[in-house]
Amino acid sequence: MEHRPCGRAWRLSALLLALALLLSGCWSRRELNELAVVVAMGVDLHRSGYKVTAQIVNFKEASKNTSSDVMSVVTYQAIGESVPEALQRMLGEVPRQLYLSHLRVMVFGEALARRGLTEVLDFVARNHQFRTDFPMLVAHRSEASDVLKVVTPIDNIPANSLFSSILVSSKKWAATGRVTLQQFVARLDLEGSDPVLSGVEVIGDKTKGTTDAIWHTLKPNTLLRHSGLAVFKRDKLVGWLEEQGSKTVNYLLNDVSTTNTTFKCPDDEKRTISMQLQRVESEIEVVLRGEELTGFNVRVRAEANLDSVQCPIDMGKPDSIPAIERKLEERIVQVFDRHVGKVQKQFNVDIFGLGEVLHRRHPKIWKKYKRDWDEHFKETPVTVQANVKLRRVGSIVQPLKKDMVTR
Known part of the structure; x- marks a missing residue:
């Protein structure tokens, strides 16, 4: 009768037992x-x-x-x-x-x-x-x-x-x-x-x-x-x-969960509306003419909830909500234009990752700009488009100042 398998099993068991004896438990334990x-x-x-x-x-x-x-x-x-x-x-x-x-x-x-x-x-x-x-x-x-x-x-x-x-x-x-x-x-x-x-x-x-x-x-x-x-x-x-410039960077990096913003009323520049932005997303498009970079288009989409209305606007009118949405879109574009330009001209560093987008989508074209990207970034136009949808107006529809006389 052949006993080799049993002998091999015994030797394996002895080896495992010997290895177990060498173990010291929680050798790296620290009190x-x-x-x-x-x-x-x-x-x-x-x-x-x-x-x-x-x-x-x-x-x-x-x-x-x-x-x-x-x-x-x-x-x-x-x-x-x-x-x-x-x-x-x-x-x-x-x-x-x-x-x-x-x-x-x-x-x-x-x-x-x-x-x-x-x-x-x-x-x-x-x-x-x-x-x-x-x-x-x-x-x-x-x-x-x-x-x-x-x-x-x-x-x-x-x-x-x-x-x-x-x-x-x-x-x-x-x-x-x-x-x-x-x-x-x-x-x-x-x-x-x-x-x-x-x-x-x-x-x-x-x-x-x-x-x-x-x-x-x-x-x-x-x-x-x-x-x-x-x-x-x-x-x-x-x-x-500072605050607005930091928001611009986080918008472009798609690193915004929710935030608040305040802007002027559509028909009263002395009063303001506050909104809570949610689901803010940005998409960067590389604009080329042949194999030449001519700019970047940034599309910002956001959903918003109404937080506070200080102006006597009639929220019951069908054109009131679109007017508020347009005003907020204008505010976003204004902030983007000012602070993207500041980063380009004052700091001359691409913290928005525009060069990385060019590198990822057009690697062959990126090779032409890679060596002197900071200088190209400084001069490359960046245009912004915003699209905002107002989803909620709160537990009341009309603002409390609607019936008050504006002085």
Whole structure:
């Protein structure tokens, strides 16, 4: 009788048992009381290299439901010729091992952003502890350390407050944007496209925002506010866009969930109408004459709900709603024309991704413009067409001012 199969099975079982004995279970397990969990990190320029700020959770206090005189986070700083060196030096003050996998937000000082982010991003993208889905911000007119030292009034962990506010504002207000490490690096790799980052600034007295006194007042002296978009040429900050310019960028990038806008009444320039825009979509068309680029056509489509009417317009008339839609379309085109032109002439960087559209749809023609795209982008006409449909007028039809006499 042949017994080879049984012998082979026995040898396989012995091998598996030996391998099992070599396993040590959770070999990479780390106890929470051995770690310093970094939830926010800021990087600034320093004459010696970089100044790195880490916001670390004090879990003993953060887990309490009652108020305490002890902060839920602690901020540490260190300086080094490189970011990893600064983090290593920080271990001389932090009593635990830094844990970076729960980073919620990263902030760059404006001076660093103007010099360039490549060196810092190389470390972050290369380090296996960092995820790639956290939002990145630029401190507007300040250092990242100033931002991370501010105590927030609603959430006792400032990093969580920053993270939540950028999520909410990016969904409900088109003037900001949630740009992650992965998205920023991807835009750097695209041909014919430059990146943007959302800005954050300290409002009020920086020196009074670092204590828990903010929890004991109805009107905080210091707050953090998201402030427009930082415009980059490759990895270097070249300027800022305020509210309307930031909205224009997000419209063109199809990165608008819902937002609000206000414009003049059709028959009364002294009064306004407020609308909530939803389902905003833009489509970019490349205009060619043979193999020559002559421009781009942008078509913006949006649905809108009526929020507020300050003018005595008769909403019962059949031509009232079309008149409002036309007025909003004119407003969108006006904002686009002004801010697209500003980006072309003042910054000369294609943050709209028009070159990337040309590259994707007409790769052979793109080769003619690739080398000097910034100069071509600066001179290429961009026309905008808007189409808005008013879907809802609210729970009342006629405005409350309809029967009032306009003075």
